[in-house]
Amino acid sequence: MALDLDSIGRPIGPVERDYDWKDAVLYALGVGAGSDELDYVYEKQLKVLPSFSIGAVFDFLMRVAAESGADLRGILHGEQDIFFHQPIPPEGRLTTRGRITHIYDKGEDKGAVVIAEADTFHGSGAKLFTNVFTLFCRRDGGFGGENAPGEKVVFPERPPDFEQRDRPSPDQPLIYRLSGDVFALHVDPDFARQSGFERPIMHGLCTHGYACRAAVKHLMAGQPERMTRFRVRFSKALYPGVPIETRIWKTDEGRAVFRVLDAESSEVVIDNGVVEWMPPAELERRRKLGAIHFDGRVAVVTGGGAGLGRAYALELARRGAKVVVNDLGGARDGSGQGSAGPADEVVAEIRKAGGKAVASYDSVATPEGGERIVKTALDAFGRLDILINNAGILRDRSLLKMSPEEWAAVIAVHLDGAYCVTRPALKAMRERGYGRIVMTTSAAGLHGNFGQTNYAAAKLGIVGFMNTVKLEGRKHGVKINAVAPIAATRLTEDILPPDMQARLRPDFAVPLTLYLASELCPDTGGIYSAGMGFYGRVAMLTGAGTVIGDGQSPPSAEEVAAEMNAIRSLEGGRIYEDAMSALVPLMDGRAGRAGA
Numbered sequence: 167m168a169l170d171l172d173s174i175g176r177p178i179g180p181v182e183r184d185y186d187w188k189d190a191v192l193y194a195l196g197v198g199a200g201s202d203e204l205d206y207v208y209e210k211q212l213k214v215l216p217s218f219s220i221g222a223v224f225d226f227l228m229r230v231a232a233e234s235g236a237d238l239r240g241i242l243h244g245e246q247d248i249f250f251h252q253p254i255p256p257e258g259r260l261t262t263r264g265r266i267t268h269i270y271d272k273g274e275d276k277g278a279v280v281i282a283e284a285d286t287f288h289g290s291g292a293k294l295f296t297n298v299f300t301l302f303c304r305r306d307g308g309f310g311g312e313n314a315p316g317e318k319v320v321f322p323e324r325p326p327d328f329e330q331r332d333r334p335s336p337d338q339p340l341i342y343r344l345s346g347d348v349f350a351l352h353v354d355p356d357f358a359r360q361s362g363f364e365r366p367i368m369h370g371l372c373t374h375g376y377a378c379r380a381a382v383k384h385l386m387a388g389q390p391e392r393m394t395r396f397r398v399r400f401s402k403a404l405y406p407g408v409p410i411e412t413r414i415w416k417t418d419e420g421r422a423v424f425r426v427l428d429a430e431s432s433e434v435v436i437d438n439g440v441v442e443w444m445p446p447a448e449l450e451r452r453r454k455l456g457a458i459h460f461d462g463r464v465a466v467v468t469g470g471g472a473g474l475g476r477a478y479a480l481e482l483a484r485r486g487a488k489v490v491v492n493d494l495g496g497a498r499d500g501s502g503q504g505s506a507g508p509a510d511e512v513v514a515e516i517r518k519a520g521g522k523a524v525a526s527y528d529s530v531a532t533p534e535g536g537e538r539i540v541k542t543a544l545d546a547f548g549r550l551d552i553l554i555n556n557a558g559i560l561r562d563r564s565l566l567k568m569s570p571e572e573w574a575a576v577i578a579v580h581l582d583g584a585y586c587v588t589r590p591a592l593k594a595m596r597e598r599g600y601g602r603i604v605m606t607t608s609a610a611g612l613h614g615n616f617g618q619t620n621y622a623a624a625k626l627g628i629v630g631f632m633n634t635v636k637l638e639g640r641k642h643g644v645k646i647n648a649v650a651p652i653a654a655t656r657l658t659e660d661i662l663p664p665d666m667q668a669r670l671r672p673d674f675a676v677p678l679t680l681y682l683a684s685e686l687c688p689d690t691g692g693i694y695s696a697g698m699g700f701y702g703r704v705a706m707l708t709g710a711g712t713v714i715g716d717g718q719s720p721p722s723a724e725e726v727a728a729e730m731n732a733i734r735s736l737e738g739g740r741i742y743e744d745a746m747s748a749l750v751p752l753m754d755g756r757a758g759r760a761g762a
């Protein structure tokens with residue numbers, strides 16, 4: 167079987183696994199924990215070892231190997247890098263989704279390198295960790311691809327700052343394998359001999375667990391929840407019962423490098439180890455934030471200087487995002503020269519609270535404006551992960567009185583604006599294989615509102631736009647959804663009844679919009695209402711319909727009229743993923759009829 171280069175980017179998963187405290191304890195026992203580390207083995211005070219995260223997604227690794235098309239006889243687990251986002255709870259369901267990100271060629275005799283990345287979420291919705299797997303495929307080199315770039319790990323010349331000696335028992339692999347890796351090489355003497363070893367060998371990931379325990383003990387005062395990264399390279403096989411030594415050098419505040427040696431031969435069995443951790447204050451900050459945070463993410467909020475956009479921008483920043491607050495600062499109807507005031511004020515508010523933000527005063531309504539808004543994010547923060555298309559104006563007038571200017575101005579900000587900003591944003595997101603876009607639609611567009619033909623047309627146009635971006639972004643990890651908010655703002659001050667205004671605080675729309683902007687959101691193409699504490703889904707429903715006539719000649723208008731009850735009915739209605747799938751029932755109906 168040859169390497170499948172098309173496997174790059176193809177989604178793998180979800181791979182699901184339920185676990186409880188006994189699994190976490192069994193894993194800890196498998197990697198040498200005992201009565202001197204009760205936190206890892208006693209359910210009353212259980213802390214899950216961070217390295218459990220790779221043990222728990224072992225099935226995913228198998229899927230990567232199969233998906234890549236590599237020759238399974240030549241595969242070695244070469245490196246493992248894990249980034250931790252939240253402490254691992256002692257029980258629950260783990261859902262892992264990822265993809266192969268790169269396939270490199272080291273040359274005909276040296277093999278290929280397959281790199282895959284996967285995020286694992288807990289049943290509570292929290293994103294727990296991201297694994298980056300590196301597989302060395304010894305039999306697959308020489309296909310003519312690029313060579314792999316390596317991250318150089320520099321070890322200080324001085325003696326290690328910490329040394330941890332352990333002696334895995336001769337039976338260690340027999341316990342470790344119960345956590346999921348039941349490969350015969352670690353238990354079966356005949357299999358081990360056929361594979362060129364004297365006897366069964368330790369699992370590399372078991373030694374990895376020993377090193378993780380040592381790092382938590384010496385660097386994090388025994389608090390595994392402070393670990394943010396743990397990276398290793400597996401360099402040599404180790405026999406069970408042989409003592410090991412983990413040597414650790416602190417290189418920075420919150421960073422160390424390490425190696426694990428076979429203490430008898432002094433050979434390095436785990437090399438290029440990197441461990442990173444956070445100070446207790448950061449742990450506290452993350453605890454308070456909860457599961458949805460935007461650390462490391464960059465967001466653009468258009469129309470972020472007032473109303474709903476301001477509320478989104480403040481909360482995104484409070485939860486760790488770096489925010490571009492875009493606002494033209496014009497009048498409610500979009501007239502006037504605009505002003506830097508609204509965007510600047512929100513940026514100042516974010517900075518005062520300790521967050522990061524920059525202002526952008528461009529109009530969303532021109533392609534140049536859209537490009538500049540996205541460029542502001544890339545220039546200031548180097549990337550773009552989240553776009554909230556929120557800017558908006560109103561020019562209400564009943565249709566007979568609506569001038570072409572009033573029509574065009576509203577379409578320009580809402581609908582052209584969606585195109586002008588989303589296009590460069592999608593380009594930036596696609597390059598990183600990740601993005602979340604939230605569009606702002608409206609009940610006026612979804613259901614109609616007197617005097618708002620321009621606005622309603624633009625707002626439903628945005629839904630059509632989203633329906634297609636959903637398909638074009640899917641392969642690149644970009645999800646797009648639409649919110650129909652309802653809130654008391656400048657835009658609605660004379661539309662909504664005064665007694666409702668007080669209950670219509672914009673912050674009620676924030677939780678849903680932020681969820682849709684977060685990694686937790688697996689959905690794409692959804693429309694949601696949000697306001698006053700109500701949250702619900704809106705959808706395009708196609709009724710079951712009926713087939714009239716023989717399909718050879720069209721039925722008459724009278725025949726259609728006679729079937730209107732069936733045509734009108736939404737009973738058994740369905741929501742279709744795309745235009746092609748919406749055609750299927752037409753075909754099926756015909757086929758069913760033809761066969762009848």
Ligand code: NAI
Binds near residue numbers: 496655
């Ligand atoms: P708002 O008037 O308080 O805020 C809109 C912001 O967009 C303003 O700060 C404005 O300066 C900015 N803006 C206008 N044109 C712009 C342009 N060309 N480029 C950059 N910025 C521009 O209004 P609100 O209520 O916060 O509206 C936000 C979004 O929510 C709009 O898309 C609106 O249509 C939508 N919406 C609001 C509802 C509500 O109940 N408030 C109901 C349904 C939808």
